[in-house]
Amino acid sequence: MNRRKFLSLTALTAGGALVATAGALTLPNLVANGEPGALLRTARPLPPAYRVPLPIPPVLAPVRTDPGTDYYEITQRPGTISVFPGVATPALTYQGSFPGPTIVSRAGRRTVVRHTNRLPHPVVVHLHGGHTPHDSDGYPGDLLLPVGTATAPTMAGMPTMPGTTATGTRDYTYPLNQRAATLWYHDHRMGFTGPSIWHGLAGFHLVHDDEEAALPLPTGDRDIPIMITDRAFDAEGRLIYPSLDPTLTTTPGVTGPYANGVLGDVVLVNGAPWPVLRVDRAKYRLRLLNASNARRYRLVLDPPATFVQIGSDGGLLRAPLPQPALELAPAERFDVIVDFANVPPGTQVELRNTLGAGSTAQVMRFDVTGPAVRDDATVPPTLSRSATLDPRTAIVTRDFLFQNAAGRIGWRINGQAYDPAHPLARPKLGQPEIWRFVTDLHHPIHLHLDQFQVLARNGKQPGPYDHGWKDTLDLYPAQSAEIMVRFTDYAGRFVFHCHNLEHEDMAMMADFITSA
Ligand code: C2O
Ligand code: CU
Ligand code: CU
Numbered sequence: 001m002n003r004r005k006f007l008s009l010t011a012l013t014a015g016g017a018l019v020a021t022a023g024a025l026t027l028p029n030l031v032a033n034g035e036p037g038a039l040l041r042t043a044r045p046l047p048p049a050y051r052v053p054l055p056i057p058p059v060l061a062p063v064r065t066d067p068g069t070d071y072y073e074i075t076q077r078p079g080t081i082s083v084f085p086g087v088a089t090p091a092l093t094y095q096g097s098f099p100g101p102t103i104v105s106r107a108g109r110r111t112v113v114r115h116t117n118r119l120p121h122p123v124v125v126h127l128h129g130g131h132t133p134h135d136s137d138g139y140p141g142d143l144l145l146p147v148g149t150a151t152a153p154t155m156a157g158m159p160t161m162p163g164t165t166a167t168g169t170r171d172y173t174y175p176l177n178q179r180a181a182t183l184w185y186h187d188h189r190m191g192f193t194g195p196s197i198w199h200g201l202a203g204f205h206l207v208h209d210d211e212e213a214a215l216p217l218p219t220g221d222r223d224i225p226i227m228i229t230d231r232a233f234d235a236e237g238r239l240i241y242p243s244l245d246p247t248l249t250t251t252p253g254v255t256g257p258y259a260n261g262v263l264g265d266v267v268l269v270n271g272a273p274w275p276v277l278r279v280d281r282a283k284y285r286l287r288l289l290n291a292s293n294a295r296r297y298r299l300v301l302d303p304p305a306t307f308v309q310i311g312s313d314g315g316l317l318r319a320p321l322p323q324p325a326l327e328l329a330p331a332e333r334f335d336v337i338v339d340f341a342n343v344p345p346g347t348q349v350e351l352r353n354t355l356g357a358g359s360t361a362q363v364m365r366f367d368v369t370g371p372a373v374r375d376d377a378t379v380p381p382t383l384s385r386s387a388t389l390d391p392r393t394a395i396v397t398r399d400f401l402f403q404n405a406a407g408r409i410g411w412r413i414n415g416q417a418y419d420p421a422h423p424l425a426r427p428k429l430g431q432p433e434i435w436r437f438v439t440d441l442h443h444p445i446h447l448h449l450d451q452f453q454v455l456a457r458n459g460k461q462p463g464p465y466d467h468g469w470k471d472t473l474d475l476y477p478a479q480s481a482e483i484m485v486r487f488t489d490y491a492g493r494f495v496f497h498c499h500n501l502e503h504e505d506m507a508m509m510a511d512f513i514t515s516a
Contacts, residue, residue, distance in 0.1 A: 036442035036500055037261025037294035040232040040240060046266055047084050049274035050348075050365045057204060057225065057270060060101035069110040072103060077118040081200065081271050087237035091200035092119055098271040099227050099291075100185070100203025107209035111174045113185075117146045121248050122153070123196070125170075126188035127205055128331060129313055129451070129471050131178040134492030136171075137448060139163055140190035140509070141420070144170040153249040159419045161190055162493065177489070179315035179386065179469070180212035182225070182287040182333045191252025194262065194293050194501035195241050198231065200271075202291045211384055212316060218285040218337065218377040224277065225287045228328070228363060230264035230295045253506045259409045260441065261294025261502045267353070269364045276365045282375035283339045284366075285310070290328035293501040296442065296474070298354045299326045299363065301338065305349065308379055311335030314451030314469025316384040325354070327465050329444035329474030331499040334465075337379050343368045386469065389432055389453055389484045397434040398425055402443040402475070402498060402508065411498065411508035418509040423493070425512035432486045439475045443503065446472040448494040449514065452485035472499055487514045 062070040079093035094100025105111045117123050122145050126138030135142070141163025143152050152165055183205040187196035204225045217223075234240045242258045245251035254262060269275050286307075290297055301307070309321040313333050326334050343349065349366040356362075405412045414424060427433055434455065437445055454466035454473065458480055465474065475481055497509035 037263040047273040054275040054277040057099040098200035102204040124189040129183040133490040138188040180209040181315035223285040232264035307336040312468035313471045317468045331472040394434045411503040417507035423511040444499040446499040447496045452483040455482040
């Protein structure tokens with residue numbers, strides 16, 4: 001697409017014209033309520049809010065270490081989660097829990113994770129936000145088949161995927177030459193990422209480094225990972241999801257009404273419905289992750305309190321940024337400090353979602369306990385020295401249009417359904433590039449391999465949630481944005497895609513191939 005065509009598209013979207021015409025015939029109620037998706041309702045009374053403690057996912061211990069590397073093992077297997085009192089809800093799990101166990105790494109130390117697949121279908125593991133070579137990045141065609149299976153199921157109507165197939169176990173090697181950040185790992189199988197994550201295949205992977213360790217930020221049990229997801233359940237308390245193929249093997253995608261995204265009416269935080277965390281009168285670091293398939297959240301504290309943002313997807317900001325509210329699209333992370341020191345004991349501070357209604361307006365609660373405690377943590381005025389990219393150094397500008405497949409159910413980038421035979425970019429390693437995006441509806445756009453910086457939205461300043469190094473950009477309907485990225489280190493085939501998982505599974509993805 002040349003610049004002139006791109007500008008005319010921008011003009012078109014600015015007037016909302018694309019929104020008005022987006023798939024009106026095939027996607028009923030697509031934009032009626034401005035929600036990125038359709039609500040799937042739970043077929044039994046919802047679990048009570050604020051009854052269970054916030055679960056903290058277990059931290060995985062390495063099975064062995066050597067001077068440069070920590071080795072971990074995770075078995076993917078059916079398990080259960082507890083959502084309704086007295087009901088065991090079947091789930092797909094990493095090592096028996098949802099979220100999966102948290103992996104904690106040190107930047108620059110290699111982490112090797114051996115995954116064993118004891119689920120009834122293939123899997124792919126991606127470390128989201130990881131600066132990872134192609135062969136460990138969880139390319140959607142690099143399947144890990146279940147233990148004892150010889151061949152991958154044939155998928156209907158999907159392009160032939162390049163990739164390597166392993167059976168039973170696969171080692172993922174993460175060099176982690178990157179900044180301290182809140183990363184997460186999740187399934188990324190071609191065509192089935194949405195249902196796989198929905199059923200439980202997601203976990204945290206935290207990276208620390210020396211720069212972060214030198215700061216007096218809250219640590220230990222005042223450094224809390226918070227994975228927010230929405231889900232829906234049947235009358236027996238089982239997870240429901242509108243897959244075209246419930247065996248999750250041959251036909252990707254969801255039924256028509258849900259093609260713009262699947263929304264649930266139960267909010268799970270770290271796998272528990274509307275949980276409660278008892279907090280001291282002290283500062284807490286909250287690592288907020290929206291791991292929902294499609295739902296966006298606008299989080300506020302009630303009674304009102306400020307989130308002091310210290311980090312984004314790619315690690316610490318240069319300086320703390322007070323935020324009265326936070327908007328999170330799927331896959332985005334916000335690292336924040338909340339100070340409960342001056343909150344009277346006994347206060348119940350709700351984390352609320354002002355984009356939700358009824359059950360989805362609630363997320364979790366912090367119950368402030370006890371007398372004042374000793375708290376040595378502070379938020380220094382300078383957090384990091386992370387560099388910025390200079391737009392004047394950009395060598396290449398690329399344009400990408402994220403749009404409904406006109407007249408069909410599905411999603412497209414530059415008019416193209418996902419097709420590895422036609423990569424949409426071939427960036428040179430080390431070359432600064434500007435990528436411009438235009439949307440019809442809500443699309444959280446995610447790049448693998450490297451984080452980026454946001455230069456502009458709709459030709460103006462970046463938005464309030466665009467600070468720092470990002471790997472997922474929350475784009476609104478009929479928006480344009482410019483980001484700057486420099487891919488480094490690893491030559492090979494990677495993907496970028498919309499992180500609305502129903503959009504992703506229904507072809508809103510493309511390959512880019514890096515080379516030296
Ligand atoms: Cu979180 Cu390509 O994904
Ligand atoms: Cu990713
Ligand atoms: Cu999308």
